[in-house]
Amino acid sequence: MVRPVLGAALVLTALPTARAAAPAFMPLPVKIEVRTGSLPIDSSFTIGTSGCADPRVSAAAGRITQRILRQTGLPLMGGTVVKLAVECAARGNDYPALGEDESYTLDVAPDRAVLRAPAGVGALRGLETFVQAIVPGAAGFEVPAMRIEDRPRFPWRGLMIDSSRHWMPVELIERNLDAMAAVKLNVLHWHLSDDQGFRVESKRFPRLAELGSDGFYYTQDQLREVVEYARQRGIRVIPEFDIPGHTQSWFPGYPELASTPAQYTIGRTWGIYYPVMDPTREETYTFLDGFLSEMAALFPDPYFHIGGDEVNPKEWNESARITAFIKDHNLAGPEGLQAYFNQRVSKILDKNRKIMVGWDEVLHPDLPQATVIQSWRGNAALADAARKGHRGLLSWGYYLDHLRPASYHYSVDPLGGPAAQLSAADAARILGGEACMWAEYVNAETVESRIWPRMAVIAERFWSPQETVDVASMYDRMAVVSRTLEWTGVRHRANYGPMLDRLTGGRPAEPLRVLAAASEAQGLGPRARAGKYTSLVPLNRFVDAARPESETVRALELAAARFVKNPVAGEDAAFLREQFTQWAANDARFQPLAENNAFLAELKPLSNDLSLLGRAGLRLLAAIEGKQKLPADFLDRHKKEMTRLARPQAEVILAAFRPVKVLLDAAE
Numbered sequence: 001m002v003r004p005v006l007g008a009a010l011v012l013t014a015l016p017t018a019r020a021a022a023p024a025f026m027p028l029p030v031k032i033e034v035r036t037g038s039l040p041i042d043s044s045f046t047i048g049t050s051g052c053a054d055p056r057v058s059a060a061a062g063r064i065t066q067r068i069l070r071q072t073g074l075p076l077m078g079g080t081v082v083k084l085a086v087e088c089a090a091r092g093n094d095y096p097a098l099g100e101d102e103s104y105t106l107d108v109a110p111d112r113a114v115l116r117a118p119a120g121v122g123a124l125r126g127l128e129t130f131v132q133a134i135v136p137g138a139a140g141f142e143v144p145a146m147r148i149e150d151r152p153r154f155p156w157r158g159l160m161i162d163s164s165r166h167w168m169p170v171e172l173i174e175r176n177l178d179a180m181a182a183v184k185l186n187v188l189h190w191h192l193s194d195d196q197g198f199r200v201e202s203k204r205f206p207r208l209a210e211l212g213s214d215g216f217y218y219t220q221d222q223l224r225e226v227v228e229y230a231r232q233r234g235i236r237v238i239p240e241f242d243i244p245g246h247t248q249s250w251f252p253g254y255p256e257l258a259s260t261p262a263q264y265t266i267g268r269t270w271g272i273y274y275p276v277m278d279p280t281r282e283e284t285y286t287f288l289d290g291f292l293s294e295m296a297a298l299f300p301d302p303y304f305h306i307g308g309d310e311v312n313p314k315e316w317n318e319s320a321r322i323t324a325f326i327k328d329h330n331l332a333g334p335e336g337l338q339a340y341f342n343q344r345v346s347k348i349l350d351k352n353r354k355i356m357v358g359w360d361e362v363l364h365p366d367l368p369q370a371t372v373i374q375s376w377r378g379n380a381a382l383a384d385a386a387r388k389g390h391r392g393l394l395s396w397g398y399y400l401d402h403l404r405p406a407s408y409h410y411s412v413d414p415l416g417g418p419a420a421q422l423s424a425a426d427a428a429r430i431l432g433g434e435a436c437m438w439a440e441y442v443n444a445e446t447v448e449s450r451i452w453p454r455m456a457v458i459a460e461r462f463w464s465p466q467e468t469v470d471v472a473s474m475y476d477r478m479a480v481v482s483r484t485l486e487w488t489g490v491r492h493r494a495n496y497g498p499m500l501d502r503l504t505g506g507r508p509a510e511p512l513r514v515l516a517a518a519s520e521a522q523g524l525g526p527r528a529r530a531g532k533y534t535s536l537v538p539l540n541r542f543v544d545a546a547r548p549e550s551e552t553v554r555a556l557e558l559a560a561a562r563f564v565k566n567p568v569a570g571e572d573a574a575f576l577r578e579q580f581t582q583w584a585a586n587d588a589r590f591q592p593l594a595e596n597n598a599f600l601a602e603l604k605p606l607s608n609d610l611s612l613l614g615r616a617g618l619r620l621l622a623a624i625e626g627k628q629k630l631p632a633d634f635l636d637r638h639k640k641e642m643t644r645l646a647r648p649q650a651e652v653i654l655a656a657f658r659p660v661k662v663l664l665d666a667a668e
């Protein structure tokens, strides 16, 4: 059962909506031809490899077999007949390289599947497609017969994780690497230092971690372990040490690096700090030479990120010594000084055979052309860098910490907006993109629920053909992939229930769950405006448990939209009525739970509003069904309520207002 949905690049696309058990691929492969029959997956399932001299492929086959076991509950016995044959034409690189051939084909027939790849890394990608293709069938688990041809659109498909602002343990990084591999991402950009934490052991400069990390840092052995873990999965690791701004955590151990002599402590607040490195002292470069050379040896990737964003020039402008240096060296103000600094750092990286990567702000006419520009400011900034001959990455539009809906991220294209006007030669410099998980408002307990499943949607944007833009198909597949991703080990769904239970002190949390399913957590902006956070404030409230996007509310919005077009007493009306009835009754159950509970007290108005929405929804449903006119004062009053409810309360949005608003607009 198939229906053609996408652009000319695709032949046919199987969708989960077309048949209950059709595979939900994410990223969507370039080309899928569905054939008849299916390959049964049973206890005799075995993967065989041939020509794959790359030991990563057999290791991945072992892991995939374990994953199939988790996914199907089958006691895999290791049969003697190969059911999935993996054939590599060549070994490929040992360490994943930018632009290497990641393509593969997968032919699934009723007796056997064959995965062919030019190199080991393509086999790794194809194995993930195979495991996504396993579905429950009438006779047990199976893979529908089909032929897939697949290759990535962009060679650089990344996730940036900020381990500085909140500590992210090694095992968390590793399980996220498994999830990244599952959606064919190939770069972990690891933000390892910032004002609030220096997270890496340096043997040359031990006070960096000793005094800059509260004891939470990665040892060099752990760094090597993560790099190897990523390599096994065909993922490159790019470290970022953000300089010369965002550097306060360097200064408790080495205050001489700072522009203003002082005694420094680790930053505890969020934002752009005044303290920045001193680019005028030769000793700064001696230090950076030692430190960056030490780090360069730990990270085999040829690319190395030096940050360079949000440098506050205040201390440079206020220092007579630094302003004199700027004048003596004919530099164009603080920007010129940062460009001078970047050139010096670039020479250090050159010596270590590393290519520099930096955020938008490093772009300057004097910057070596090889420097890769990562744009957090937008497609226009990225296009500008490409026109100036720099290769670039898009991160604007992929800020996971803003907690925007998946559809928003899906709509952003590395070659969209002004970048669509680039010549073919300039456009070819855009290597892809990276999603960013900044960690002001996440910790090890919550970060995965803010990365996944939306990261999978961005991974599709980076991998699949540009014409892959069907939002309904994306949401259908994301819902499935969100659940299957947990089988890779990532814990983005695992903490939700326990965090809600914690808010009630262990009392039955059902009314709180109803409220949480109707709410959406707010991101960086609204949380910053709440004005109460530092790195020492626990992230243990309702907003931290609530999801960025409510699946329940989305389903209700779709049902409401269908219902107003065809207002009959069908499935949609029944679904809406059931939910509205639950909401209407929920506040009476919630309020006793909230007595003498500081965590729940802030939610009392929210809960009251949910019941208001439930009652309004029921009245609207009945009126639209019965073709009755509602009194003008009811409509006026609720229109005002919708405006009010669109604003955050307790740092969440009561998303439940949206389906009710669909009915209200129709009733008007």
Ligand code: ACM
Pocket: 309, 310, 359, 376
């Ligand atoms: C950034 O968001 N300052 C890179």
